[in-house]
Amino acid sequence: MRRNPLLLPACCLALSVLSCAPSASRTVTLAAGKDPTGQHQALLAEFERQNPGIKVRVLEMPESSSAQHDLYVTYLAGRDRSIDVYSIDIIWPAEFASAGWLMPLESLFTAGELEDFLPGPLAGCRYRDSLYAVPWFTDAGLLYYRSDILSRHGLKPPVTWGDLINQATALSRSEGLAGYVWQGQQYEGLVCNFLEVLWSCGGRVFDPAGRPAMDGPQARQAAEIMLEMLRTSASPKGVLTYKEEEARQLFTSGGAVFMRNWPYAWTISQDSGQGSAVAGRTGLAPLPSLNGRSSSACLGGWNLAISRYTRHPESAAKLVRFLTSVRSQKHFALHGGRLPARASVYADAEVLAANPHFAQLYLAFASARPRPVRPDYPALSDEIQLGLHRALAGNVTVRQALLDLQGRLERIAGMDR
Amino acid sequence: MIRRKGRSLAGAAAGAVGIALLAPFIIQLSAALMTSGEIAAGRLVPSALHFGNFRTVLSGQHAFPRYLANSLLIAGTSSLIAVLLGSAAAFALTRLGRRAALAVLLVVLTAAMVPQIAAVSPLFLLLRSAGLLNTYAGLVIPYVGLNLPLAIWILYGFFRQLPPELEEAAAIDGAGFAGTIRHVYMPLAAPGVFTTAILVFIFCWNEFLLALTINTADAMRTVTVGIAMFPGQYEMPWGVIFAASVVVTLPLVALVLVLQRRIVSGLTAGAVKE
Amino acid sequence: MVVGRKPYVHGLLLAPALMAIGVVVFFPLLYSLYVSLTDFTLRNAGANLVGLRNYHALFTDLRFVASTVRTIAFVACSVTAEMLIGFGLALLMHQLARGRGLFRAVVLVPWAIPTVVSGLTWRWMFNDRLGAVNAALKAAGLIHQPLAWLAGSATAWAAIIVAEVWKTAPFVALIILAGLQMVPSELYEAATIDGAGRWRRFRHVTLPLLWPTLLLALLFRTIDALRVFDLIAVMTGGGPAGGTEVLSLYAHKVLFAHLDFGYGSALTFALFLLVMGCSVAYARRAVR
Numbered sequence: 020m021r022r023n024p025l026l027l028p029a030c031c032l033a034l035s036v037l038s039c040a041p042s043a044s045r046t047v048t049l050a051a052g053k054d055p056t057g058q059h060q061a062l063l064a065e066f067e068r069q070n071p072g073i074k075v076r077v078l079e080m081p082e083s084s085s086a087q088h089d090l091y092v093t094y095l096a097g098r099d100r101s102i103d104v105y106s107i108d109i110i111w112p113a114e115f116a117s118a119g120w121l122m123p124l125e126s127l128f129t130a131g132e133l134e135d136f137l138p139g140p141l142a143g144c145r146y147r148d149s150l151y152a153v154p155w156f157t158d159a160g161l162l163y164y165r166s167d168i169l170s171r172h173g174l175k176p177p178v179t180w181g182d183l184i185n186q187a188t189a190l191s192r193s194e195g196l197a198g199y200v201w202q203g204q205q206y207e208g209l210v211c212n213f214l215e216v217l218w219s220c221g222g223r224v225f226d227p228a229g230r231p232a233m234d235g236p237q238a239r240q241a242a243e244i245m246l247e248m249l250r251t252s253a254s255p256k257g258v259l260t261y262k263e264e265e266a267r268q269l270f271t272s273g274g275a276v277f278m279r280n281w282p283y284a285w286t287i288s289q290d291s292g293q294g295s296a297v298a299g300r301t302g303l304a305p306l307p308s309l310n311g312r313s314s315s316a317c318l319g320g321w322n323l324a325i326s327r328y329t330r331h332p333e334s335a336a337k338l339v340r341f342l343t344s345v346r347s348q349k350h351f352a353l354h355g356g357r358l359p360a361r362a363s364v365y366a367d368a369e370v371l372a373a374n375p376h377f378a379q380l381y382l383a384f385a386s387a388r389p390r391p392v393r394p395d396y397p398a399l400s401d402e403i404q405l406g407l408h409r410a411l412a413g414n415v416t417v418r419q420a421l422l423d424l425q426g427r428l429e430r431i432a433g434m435d436r
Numbered sequence: 437m438i439r440r441k442g443r444s445l446a447g448a449a450a451g452a453v454g455i456a457l458l459a460p461f462i463i464q465l466s467a468a469l470m471t472s473g474e475i476a477a478g479r480l481v482p483s484a485l486h487f488g489n490f491r492t493v494l495s496g497q498h499a500f501p502r503y504l505a506n507s508l509l510i511a512g513t514s515s516l517i518a519v520l521l522g523s524a525a526a527f528a529l530t531r532l533g534r535r536a537a538l539a540v541l542l543v544v545l546t547a548a549m550v551p552q553i554a555a556v557s558p559l560f561l562l563l564r565s566a567g568l569l570n571t572y573a574g575l576v577i578p579y580v581g582l583n584l585p586l587a588i589w590i591l592y593g594f595f596r597q598l599p600p601e602l603e604e605a606a607a608i609d610g611a612g613f614a615g616t617i618r619h620v621y622m623p624l625a626a627p628g629v630f631t632t633a634i635l636v637f638i639f640c641w642n643e644f645l646l647a648l649t650i651n652t653a654d655a656m657r658t659v660t661v662g663i664a665m666f667p668g669q670y671e672m673p674w675g676v677i678f679a680a681s682v683v684v685t686l687p688l689v690a691l692v693l694v695l696q697r698r699i700v701s702g703l704t705a706g707a708v709k710e
Numbered sequence: 711m712v713v714g715r716k717p718y719v720h721g722l723l724l725a726p727a728l729m730a731i732g733v734v735v736f737f738p739l740l741y742s743l744y745v746s747l748t749d750f751t752l753r754n755a756g757a758n759l760v761g762l763r764n765y766h767a768l769f770t771d772l773r774f775v776a777s778t779v780r781t782i783a784f785v786a787c788s789v790t791a792e793m794l795i796g797f798g799l800a801l802l803m804h805q806l807a808r809g810r811g812l813f814r815a816v817v818l819v820p821w822a823i824p825t826v827v828s829g830l831t832w833r834w835m836f837n838d839r840l841g842a843v844n845a846a847l848k849a850a851g852l853i854h855q856p857l858a859w860l861a862g863s864a865t866a867w868a869a870i871i872v873a874e875v876w877k878t879a880p881f882v883a884l885i886i887l888a889g890l891q892m893v894p895s896e897l898y899e900a901a902t903i904d905g906a907g908r909w910r911r912f913r914h915v916t917l918p919l920l921w922p923t924l925l926l927a928l929l930f931r932t933i934d935a936l937r938v939f940d941l942i943a944v945m946t947g948g949g950p951a952g953g954t955e956v957l958s959l960y961a962h963k964v965l966f967a968h969l970d971f972g973y974g975s976a977l978t979f980a981l982f983l984l985v986m987g988c989s990v991a992y993a994r995r996a997v998r
Contacts, residue, residue: 052669053665081661082667082669083664086648096557097561204860205950256838257837257839260838260858263670264671264672272473280670397966397967397969398969408950412953431968449802450806450813453799454813458819460831460835461819463842464827521726522727524723525723525727540724547731551961553961558738581730582735585731593926597919644826663824681823688822689822693812
């Protein structure tokens with residue numbers, strides 16, 4: 020038997036839990052971030068109608084990804100049986116799967132059925148050739164720009180980082196606004212912003228041999244591009260303290276020309292009732308890249324996974340299939356604007372009529388990439404956040420910061436093998 | 437004459453300090469009354485009073501009034517029990533020798549030093565095996581344990597200042613130890629007892645990590661977790677969060693205002709000797 | 711017969727409190743001590759006892775050393791400011807003839823706002839473009855360009871300490887006020903009759919009697935400040951460039967992001983030992 024210190028006290032004292040284990044009633048518990056669409060209830064009622072004998076209980080969690088992560092780790096490490104289905108962030112499937120917390124879901128879908136899911140999210144849900152989660156909603160980084168300002172100056176949305184920096188610098192001076200705002204605080208969002216630049220330079224966090232590549236020329240180039248934004252005052256120094264909302268508020272109140280953000284900001288920017296000063300004067304574009312290369316957005320999004328400790332694996336599987344079905348995803352897209360993880364939903368005329376910007380989003384999603392799919396990703400991310408912030412906040416040179424980062428990543432990656 | 441001048445000076449100083457202390461709260465209140473557009477534009481004062489954020493908090497899909505009731509019950513019970521157990525222990529300590537008292541107090545104090553992030557997982561396992569997840573007791577028990585060190589230390593400090601002859605006088609009057617604590621010690625230490633109760637109450641009221649982990653069912657949630665339910669994954673509805681914060685803070689302050697006179701004077705009135 | 715002289719009564723009175731503490735606090739403590747002696751990570755199939763290996767690793771971990779130094783510096787600055795300001799607030803409250811109850815309630819407000827929310831509020835107030843702090847400084851003519859407070863280590867620390875002191879000075883003030891109220895007014899009257907001035911009454915009557923209370927406030931603030939977590943997590947998340955990463959933040963990352971429970975528990979236990987080392991010295995004085 021494997022000796023697990025978390026199991027020890029749990030076993031000694033778990034009698035009361037085991038004694039009240041329900042066997043007749045099948046209640047499947049779904050833990051998910053709060054439902055901003057208000058559509059969970061309607062869909063779950065439909066599921067219960069279709070599957071008599073199964074009841075679904077929803078545990079709504081704070082939407083903050085880190086609060087959920089800590090809570091789920093506590094529950095799963097404690098082999099908790101009270102939650103059957105978890106909605107998990109795209110960066111967790113490998114981590115949770117390698118810990119042995121998730122059921123493999125390969126048999127849940129045929130290969131043909133899986134084809135409809137967007138490739139990026141699906142790749143994020145795979146670990147060692149098996150599927151451990153099913154894409155539910157997706158998300159990816161986009162470039163927002165002030166279409167009115169750009170057209171006044173006869174400019175086209177920038178396609179290279181150099182263009183973006185030049186335009187942002189010039190426009191911020193002539194308009195008296197912030198140029199390009201993004202997420203530069205030392206936190207997970209910084210990794211997304213960095214990877215997007217890194218990928219567009221043709222770089223990767225790990226080379227094909229599985230070695231960290233932070234000492235390579237592409238990583239250097241990517242970090243230099245980000246530093247250049249701050250040096251040229253294309254981006255205000257304050258971006259080093261911004262998360263999504265700081266950037267979004269500045270942009271939708273009319274204080275910035277360009278912004279990198281997730282699709283959620285689009286809805287807010289178009290809603291004058293919500294106080295947007297830029298409704299109808301905002302454009303969306305794929306993120307810039309290096310000359311001639313293609314750009315890739317960083318994927319976000321949520322996925323459904325089944326706990327290894329569930330008592331109702333079959334009912335849970337039915338629920339996962341139902342919630343990730345075309346029908347459910349279409350329902351969410353029509354009623355809540357949540358971004359589907361299935362290609363066919365983006366081709367649906369009704370969905371496109373309700374959300375014309377989905378066509379634009381699909382282009383970004385189709386080429387979007389997940390962050391490194393590895394069980395030690397949270398540890399890697401922690402180091403990347405720190406290393407990059409050292410380079411950007413100016414304590415050390417880019418070269419030195421990346422060398423240090425390389426060393427720390429090698430240590431973590433070495434632990435994995 | 438000089439005395440009066442000193443008094444009014446103190447009053448003026450109190451006014452100025454009060455405003456400084458309240459500044460962030462006033463900013464919250466002001467932002468809670470704005471539209472989200474006004475907040476994003478960096479306004480300091482709302483153009484008109486918008487109560488939409490308060491409506492969202494009090495009648496939204498998340499049962500905020502219910503969370504308030506849960507917090508009131510959990511924090512109230514916890515601080516009551518902590519003060520009761522703390523008084524009993526502090527009383528006993530005043531009767532032990534200095535060395536023995538110091539030893540016990542140091543042991544008690546170590547309990548105040550445990551980093552909370554280290555305590556959450558084991559407490560979760562412990563409370564789960566006791567079947568106490570998603571119950572009030574599941575939070576009251578850890579809150580009492582975590583706050584007893586503060587309660588015992590404060591109460592010990594105050595009880596110790598009371599002359600031991602008081603106890604003998606009470607014993608002659610035929611009071612048992614419960615009576616002695618209740619009628620002699622508590623009233624004389626009323627400022628300390630009341631302060632302890634407030635501090636413990638507010639600690640429980642504000643606790644987040646355990647509340648999130650132990651009580652996941654919506655009906656059992658507390659206000660801090662309730663506030664954490666408002667932000668989206670990225671979106672921060674500042675107006676709503678600030679309104680919730682005001683809704684959480686104001687009743688607390690009102691409660692203290694009402695209770696401090698009542699409790700302190702009530703306790704003092706019961707003293708054997710005034 | 712005085713109850714207080716029967717030893718078993720002491721035991722009975724102490725028992726419930728000690729039991730409650732034992733269950734809630736000592737079980738988790740022993741548990742994390744045990745885990746800290748293992749190599750338990752989630753990717754490690756089994757957890758084996760490895761003795762003090764995790765503790766040895768602490769000494770060569772620069773991030774641990776740096777975060778410990780930061781923690782101690784933070785405690786020194788913020789607790790000193792809290793004690794001074796808290797003492798001042800308490801004296802002010804004690805002086806007030808009218809409105810003491812109201813002022814006391816006002817003083818309570820910063821302490822009563824959940825740390826997560828007040829942290830968010832301060833983060834927002836220190837925002838470079840939209841924050842109230844820069845708006846005020848600009849209006850006063852002190853700055854011309856927006857200052858990105860949380861983007862530099864020194865200014866980020868200033869912001870964090872302001873927020874921390876604002877939040878916790880009331881805690882100190884309330885404890886000291888309770889102590890002031892316990893000073894029998896006869897003592898003041900006697901001192902006044904003896905012709906003692908305001909300063910001498912304070913120096914020779916108030917301060918000696920208040921000494922234990924001051925140490926108590928100092929003790930609990932130190933313990934709490936050493937474990938600071940929420941406020942910094944919300945305001946900077948440990949940035950910029952790790953410049954505000956304190957020990958509890960680092961331990962949290964190792965526990966929950968690296969999922970290295972063995973080493974993470976060693977970090978939290980080291981934090982516990984640090985807190986203990988700092989506070990036992992005070993504690994002895996406070997009791998004496």
